[in-house]
Amino acid sequence: MTVTAPKGFRAAGVTAGIKASGKPDLALVVNDGPEKNVAAVFTSNRVAAAPVRWSRQAVSDGRADAVVLNSGGANACTGPQGFQNAHKMAEKTADVLGISAADVVVCSTGLIGEQLPMDKVLTGVDAAAAALADDGGHSAAVAIMTTDTVPKEALFTGADAAGTTYTIGGIAKGAGMLAPGLATMLVVLTTDAAAAPEMLDAALRDATRVTFDRADSDGCMSTNDTVVLLSSGASNAVPGAADFTAGLTQVCAELARKLIGDAEGASHDIAIRAFNAASESDAEVVARAVARSNLFKTAIFGKDPNWGRVLSAVGTTDAVFDPDELSVAINGVQVCQKGGIGEDRSLVDLEPRDVLVEIDLQAGEAEATILTNDLTHDYVHENSAYSS
Amino acid sequence: MTVTAPKGFRAAGVTAGIKASGKPDLALVVNDGPEKNVAAVFTSNRVAAAPVRWSRQAVSDGRADAVVLNSGGANACTGPQGFQNAHKMAEKTADVLGISAADVVVCSTGLIGEQLPMDKVLTGVDAAAAALADDGGHSAAVAIMTTDTVPKEALFTGADAAGTTYTIGGIAKGAGMLAPGLATMLVVLTTDAAAAPEMLDAALRDATRVTFDRADSDGCMSTNDTVVLLSSGASNAVPGAADFTAGLTQVCAELARKLIGDAEGASHDIAIRAFNAASESDAEVVARAVARSNLFKTAIFGKDPNWGRVLSAVGTTDAVFDPDELSVAINGVQVCQKGGIGEDRSLVDLEPRDVLVEIDLQAGEAEATILTNDLTHDYVHENSAYSS
Known part of the structure; x- marks a missing residue:
């Protein structure tokens, strides 16, 4: 192979x-x-x-x-x-x-x-x-x-x-x-x-x-x-x-x-799927903005389903969406409903290595998924201790 | 006051x-x-x-x-x-x-x-x-x-x-x-x-x-x-x-x-100054790209004057510059000259909390400075251990 x-x-x-x-x-x-x-x-x-x-x-x-x-x-x-x-x-x-x-x-x-x-x-x-x-x-x-x-x-x-x-x-x-x-x-x-x-x-x-x-x-x-x-x-x-x-x-x-x-120091592999987007490009931009948020990535490392950090990242993009219509599920738990508080965040299990974040933009039918990792002590260690 | x-x-x-x-x-x-x-x-x-x-x-x-x-x-x-x-x-x-x-x-x-x-x-x-x-x-x-x-x-x-x-x-x-x-x-x-x-x-x-x-x-x-x-x-x-x-x-x-x-967990305050830029906007875009690079930020935490991570961040922007004309100084040491190897990187002292990175774009007369921090174990700890 x-x-x-x-x-x-x-x-x-x-x-x-x-x-x-x-x-x-x-x-x-x-x-x-x-x-x-x-x-x-x-x-x-x-x-x-x-x-x-x-x-x-x-x-x-x-x-x-x-x-x-x-x-x-x-x-x-x-x-x-x-x-x-x-x-x-x-x-x-x-x-x-x-x-x-x-x-x-x-x-x-x-x-x-x-x-x-x-x-x-x-x-x-x-x-x-x-x-x-x-x-x-x-x-x-x-x-x-x-x-x-x-x-x-x-x-x-x-x-x-x-x-x-x-x-x-x-x-x-x-x-x-x-x-x-x-x-x-x-x-x-x-x-x-x-x-x-x-x-x-x-x-x-x-x-x-x-x-x-x-x-x-x-x-x-x-x-x-x-x-x-x-x-x-x-x-x-x-x-x-x-x-x-x-x-x-x-x-x-x-x-x-x-x-x-196998990413350096990662403890979670995170798939961020934006769906019901006005375009595939919008979906990709939204998912990538979340994938780039250090605060979101450290929260996942800490097994904290901090969905506010997902929304604050989505809000930095120019994708088509109404902030009051955004919904977010983390590992199947609908923690954010229509821009506000959804199911109890303590229901989310972040013990497994694989994490799925689903962002419903309510703006169309396109979707895209970005793969990323959490931000961990080991990432900081590997990238600060060794020149590479 | x-x-x-x-x-x-x-x-x-x-x-x-x-x-x-x-x-x-x-x-x-x-x-x-x-x-x-x-x-x-x-x-x-x-x-x-x-x-x-x-x-x-x-x-x-x-x-x-x-x-x-x-x-x-x-x-x-x-x-x-x-x-x-x-x-x-x-x-x-x-x-x-x-x-x-x-x-x-x-x-x-x-x-x-x-x-x-x-x-x-x-x-x-x-x-x-x-x-x-x-x-x-x-x-x-x-x-x-x-x-x-x-x-x-x-x-x-x-x-x-x-x-x-x-x-x-x-x-x-x-x-x-x-x-x-x-x-x-x-x-x-x-x-x-x-x-x-x-x-x-x-x-x-x-x-x-x-x-x-x-x-x-x-x-x-x-x-x-x-x-x-x-x-x-x-x-x-x-x-x-x-x-x-x-x-x-x-x-x-x-x-x-x-x-x-006073940023969470930071051990260095970093001023990134892009100068000789074609426009103030170009200078800001370049300095911000470096400020956003986790690899650069972890290197500074590790006191590693890893200028390749500065150039790789600059290269992601659409600012006006010729890659073979870029020069970079870290705390006054010209580690990169015209896109290539400059002074010995071991001359750079990264013990002080304040760090100055100067990026010469050789494209005009504008400049801008972005203030940022290094990416540290304490940043990961504070943002993973506590919901905020």
Whole structure:
């Protein structure tokens, strides 16, 4: 259930010595074809890391043969030397694989504002190339972890109209700086379906819009976010766009849940669903405003169903609603009815890790759900005690 | 140095029994004239508390004779009964003072979503009226405290063109939910200058725009924020608008600093100054984005000059800048130069409580400063362990 489950892919994860901890820190995912199609989405942060700037160019022609990824350093805010280093990672990978550097996607994650130890990185690329294997997806998933406590992988299997099966596999990392317009994360998705770059691109944008874009652990957007989708066509299946998009969305949703489920220091995974909204955009804005409220997030950590903090966050948005018609349920208990006091808040059980907050806007029929986490002592500890 | 320093004002703070702690929880500020002019600004939160809805009407004619304030309950999200209770507070105050209820401003602060214990509130109004004194400003400042550890007061003394002196006094409360478009706070300002409601209103909007509106402790906007300014004209001074606005801004700035300095659980007071911006609005947007970054705020708590988290927050805005021209100084050390690595981050001393982050946008000549706090274990503790 990983990026080497689809036919036509090899992968590896090795220890290059970039991380002081001595844990695996360099990964390679290679598409052996016959197709070498690619689509990708990147952070919308205007302060984009060097590998993001490189990779935007690399995927622009719809073709990529390989993805090289490192943890242990973000190569962000590193100036012209940082861009040269991202370029060197692509060239080295191209050299050892006998491909073109322009077809190599580069991803980095770790501390911003430090140059990568390039000698270790380049030696690591050699080691990873030597370790490439048909079942190497899991080791690649491990090598891209930073503060993640578990590797994240997902798989979907479908069939085209002729009954030919295909698979979509994915690996992801990301545990802090999980935010909008992508979480701090690197995701590699592979498929052995036959799909043109245009179809890959449309499917990827549809899938990420309702999955990764709605995973908002701490409101902080990374400089390095990358989601890349490679297709080999090795299954000979030719799925329709709708079916393929649905399968891809399922893989992305599973990876997004796993990211939120492993967010730094979190003790609750919170789904905030705004419904009866005038538009999907309104629903998303409302749910995200609640997901961004530190007061709401600390209350959930304290197992306090403090619905006033939900309403005060909703009230900061410009979504269509009448404040006197808002209702809120927390884990099924209707604590707020029409802007006022509803069922007894002491009925809400916040012991389980999963929390569902439902906000009824009484303004239409659209809805959206944002996934977030609570704000805990461990979040503060992890993000104050360690540079990352 | 408080609301009874200007001539023509009496105040009191008493224990009405609204707070379970038995601490003072009801305050009254009365303008004995001869002028009874007023201006006020309120939260922009669309989920506005009942007392805010009441008070917006009360000040709309430019006249107010008294302000009644309670802590121990926000009277927010309390439906029609909540509005009736705010109305009752105004009527009771009017009765005991022999004035009109329409000239009474009502302010409440505390937990959202619970009805006020009106028997205690109304008895408290009697007690406060009986305790009104020319030097009662300090006791009023104490009675509006919630999680504040100290009362906040400020004073300005000026003179008009003829040399006649006047004073502006203020009291404020607010320690959490400190945010934009006002912090969670109640502020009463008084002056014995002669000033028409129009001048009061213009001066108050100018002053709050660059002071309270730029105090953003935790990004959370309250349902109850109110800043009310009363003028008695008792000094016979008739200051010019510019001088009066400057004095008022000084009082508001001092109170805003005191609010940030007493924010829940904070261990650092952080001034984020964006300069060389294309517009003041750009500067404010950039500084506020950094002030809202939990990752930046936890880093400062950990005394980690993690400038990458500053840049990643700046990059989420649509302000005019070139990412490769951004520079950042933390406490005077130029840690980021032109989008890349600057001076050694270990040179930054984050032991002092005051922190200055300066962001050079290289896009113009405007600037703005947002005041915020770090994100600490104590913030999480205070906001998870207690309903407020």
